Amino acid sequence: MTVRSHQRRGQRIIPDYLCQSRSIAQGNTPCQRIPGRDLDQAVGAVLLERMTPEALALTLAVQEEVIQRADEARRLRHLQVERAQYEAELAQRRYLKVDPNNRLVASVLEAEWNAKLVALEEARAVEERYNQGDQQQVSVEERTDIEQVPERFRRFWNGPKTTARERKRAVRLVIEDVTVHKTDQIVAHIRFKGGATQTIMVELPLPLSQSRLTPPETLAAMDRLLEEYTDAEVAEQLNQQGFRTFEGLPFLSTHVYQLRRHHGLADRCTRLRAQGLLTADELAHSYGVTAQTIWRWYRQERIIGICYNDRGSCLFLPQERQPLLAETI
Numbered sequence: 001m002t003v004r005s006h007q008r009r010g011q012r013i014i015p016d017y018l019c020q021s022r023s024i025a026q027g028n029t030p031c032q033r034i035p036g037r038d039l040d041q042a043v044g045a046v047l048l049e050r051m052t053p054e055a056l057a058l059t060l061a062v063q064e065e066v067i068q069r070a071d072e073a074r075r076l077r078h079l080q081v082e083r084a085q086y087e088a089e090l091a092q093r094r095y096l097k098v099d100p101n102n103r104l105v106a107s108v109l110e111a112e113w114n115a116k117l118v119a120l121e122e123a124r125a126v127e128e129r130y131n132q133g134d135q136q137q138v139s140v141e142e143r144t145d146i147e148q149v150p151e152r153f154r155r156f157w158n159g160p161k162t163t164a165r166e167r168k169r170a171v172r173l174v175i176e177d178v179t180v181h182k183t184d185q186i187v188a189h190i191r192f193k194g195g196a197t198q199t200i201m202v203e204l205p206l207p208l209s210q211s212r213l214t215p216p217e218t219l220a221a222m223d224r225l226l227e228e229y230t231d232a233e234v235a236e237q238l239n240q241q242g243f244r245t246f247e248g249l250p251f252l253s254t255h256v257y258q259l260r261r262h263h264g265l266a267d268r269c270t271r272l273r274a275q276g277l278l279t280a281d282e283l284a285h286s287y288g289v290t291a292q293t294i295w296r297w298y299r300q301e302r303i304i305g306i307c308y309n310d311r312g313s314c315l316f317l318p319q320e321r322q323p324l325l326a327e328t329i
Contacts, residue, residue: 003036005164013164015040017180034182035205042202044157044167046190047174051150077127084123088116214259218243222256223265230268231256232310253310269308269315277306277315286319 004016015036091113098106156162156170179189186202221243225234235251245255260267266274280291283303287294297303298314303322305314316322 015164032182034180034186038202038205039180039186039188042200043171043175043178043188043190046198046200047171048154048157050174051153053147053150056147056149074127074131077123077130081120081123081127084116084120088113088120091116214246214263219259219263219265222259226260226265226268227271230307230310231260267308269313272306272308272315276318276321278318279315283316283319 002018004018005013017032017034017036017039019032091109095106095109095113098109100106153170157167174193176191176193178191181187182204184204186204188200188202190198190200192198218238221238221241222234225237229237230253232253234256235253238251238256243251245251259265278286280294284291284294294303294316298305298316303316305316307314
């Protein structure tokens with residue numbers, strides 16, 4: 001399968017996996033197209049799940065067992081070398097003791113000595129070859145570094161500055177390949193380095209028309225908050241309560257503005273007007289003063305006004321609901 005990547009609004013690069021060899025050769029549509037965002041997240045979760053201190057401790061324990069067995073095998077190979085050397089020396093002594101005039105016996109003993117020397121060299125070669133391939137004992141410093149790998153890997157994987165290319169390189173160090181098949185779910189068969197396998201199931205993402213819908217509970221919370229807050233304040237409250245946009249991003253005032261207009265939610269100004277609040281001109285008329293005077297009183301905190309947007313625009317309580325201080329102005 002080949003990878004096709006796209007990016008929306010400056011977010012992370014999102015991959016799609018396509019099986020398109022037939023479409024390239026014959027001009028057909030791709031036989032399989034798999035959205036990669038959720039699949040990549042699931043594979044990353046598997047790596048983080050497996051890259052734990054407990055898993056590494058088990059790996060180190062297995063390695064120590066392998067090293068112990070290697071030490072025993074090394075000891076046995078050395079014994080074979082010592083035995084071959086003893087037999088070669090014994091054959092040498094037999095040959096040196098033979099009567100030179102007895103050529104037949106001398107020839108047989110010489111051949112036996114040469115055979116033992118060949119066996120000795122073969123035993124030494126086997127010992128050297130296998131000893132070089134044996135694993136060495138992990139030092140205390142190396143063990144400390146290994147024990148810190150899970151936390152370092154987690155910080156690396158979740159780091160905001162870690163690129164998709166760097167994550168792919170990390171995956172190649174741990175995973176041999178991933179076989180993917182799409183039915184009503186995405187089925188991924190993961191084969192790790194060393195032969196271990198794991199199968200995961202990933203739900204298919206919703207169609208675009210459904211994935212971009214704001215949940216009803218989010219709209220209900222927004223409608224409730226608009227009774228007391230401006231668009232920017234509503235966005236802040238939604239974020240504090242754990243709500244997110246359909247893209248999984250924190251709310252901004254522009255999101256609140258667009259959603260309330262799209263869903264017909266009354267803005268803060270309309271709600272305050274429904275509660276009887278007045279504009280500066282309307283309140284000025286009831287007091288018999290100018291709107292500039294109303295704003296001066298508001299800045300002097302002599303009358304009560306409520307901001308209905310993020311630019312500082314206000315509506316004011318009617319004269320009969322203003323504090324007594326305003327009556328004496």
